[in-house]
């Protein structure tokens with residue numbers, strides 16, 4: 001299907017797959033028209049023609065078909081009447097349709113007998129496309145790697161992930177690979193009438209997928225089993241007949257695992273592994289805060305920078321993390337996080353290292369170039385107050401929240417022993433230990449001691465900045481327990497606190 005002379009219309013262009021189809025066609029030099037319901041928020045490349053409409057509105061769709069030779073069609077929901085009308089229009093106006101269908105579709109049964117509503121909808125649209133006589137390619141992906149984003153809220157708030165069929169293996173497919181196959185089918189001959197069954201390159205259980213997320217992001221991720229019936233009912237609705245629920249469950253738990261090599265065959269390069277996918281989406285899964293509790297970080301370098309204004313804060317944060325990406329990753333650096341001070345001037349770096357030797361080596365050999373590269377992009381950075389710490393003890397509520405703010409509370413100490421005694425005492429009185437109610441919005445305290453014994457740092461996570469403001473107003477008056485303890489501890493001097501919001505974390509490639 002050589003479309004070099006025509007425009008390709010991409011529906012679902014802002015979606016997980018469609019966005020990569022747009023990018024891939026553009027890179028291949030093909031004229032692209034991207035369909036979205038809201039061009040203003042589409043955030044597509046500036047040189048791509050973006051038009052307003054929906055594939056569920058035949059009139060709107062028809063308006064954008066001039067010069068179009070091929071269409072990437074995806075189903076945004078199951079309004080099958082609307083889709084049937086749109087398919088008729090496409091059949092009349094274009095030469096080739098590449099449908100994002102589903103691996104759930106079975107060729108040995110009619111659309112009415114497909115296993116479940118997803119297979120049914122895609123089978124109906126496939127049949128409608130075939131009936132028009134247009135040239136077609138059906139992409140039939142199995143479960144997307146991106147489905148793991150459903151686990152993100154639990155991971156971010158350190159709750160167990162509710163997992164359906166944790167031991168049933170699948171081969172999750174990366175949306176970039178589905179798009180790459182789509183681009184081939186839209187631009188090359190030889191895909192007419194093909195049903196491309198698409199999976200990732202490896203079979204792995206959902207439980208193993210979570211382990212990979214933990215390995216890449218340094219989080220301790222746990223799960224608990226969710227009954228498959230509950231899962232099916234939450235997807236299909238409470239009034240769904242029992243036999244439909246049973247069919248969906250059987251389709252999930254009884255099917256033979258499928259793994260194909262179609263991506264590699266069609267694109268002439270290996271399909272992305274699940275680990276590749278996680279490495280491309282760590283923030284979406286775990287949020288932008290550092291994995292403070294990780295056990296393999298022996299040393300944490302905490303440093304603050306001051307810049308002129310809020311724009312420079314973001315520019316400096318972006319520059320430092322871009323530079324991490326651009327040059328070889330330092331040996332022993334596990335993760336580097338940047339947070340932005342709510343004062344509009346401060347940034348804090350939280351860099352987790354395997355050990356002191358690795359940190360020293362970086363300080364000797366890599367640091368100057370790193371700083372110079374950042375300074376070249378953002379002049380006027382004042383580096384202040386840097387120290388190497390070790391995580392000492394933590395107090396995390398049993399039902400923690402997703403943190404949206406971090407407060408750094410610092411103390412000068414005359415020795416490491418003073419810091420230890422103070423933290424031990426704080427933990428002994430902490431609501432997490434005593435069983436009293438935890439302050440509303442408090443997500444966890446992570447106490448760090450400076451390696452040289454000169455500081456103690458409480459990395460305190462809260463749901464929001466406002467939640468910390470409430471704690472200050474309600475619990476930190478001079479005669480409250482914690483200020484009293486600070487007052488009474490010899491060798492300890494409070495240095496105040498600063499509030500931050502997360503910017504981003506970049507992760508090293510873990511040893512395999």
Ligand SMILES: NC(=O)c1ccc[n+]([C@@H]2O[C@H](COP(=O)([O-])OP(=O)(O)OC[C@H]3O[C@@H](n4cnc5c(N)ncnc54)[C@H](OP(=O)(O)O)[C@@H]3O)[C@@H](O)[C@H]2O)c1
Pocket residue numbers: 012013014015016017018035036037038042054055056074075076077100101102103118140141142143144147
């Ligand atoms: N997830 C899986 O495991 C899996 C497996 C096999 C097949 N599939 C199929 O893959 C498709 C999903 O692909 P995807 O993840 O790339 O899509 P997506 O990201 O969920 O959505 C694509 C775009 O569709 C548009 N959209 C959403 N609701 C709409 C509506 N009511 N009317 C018109 N447009 C709407 C949105 O764009 P605008 O807001 O810009 O208009 C959205 O960005 C589905 O058909 C699904 O059945 C999924």
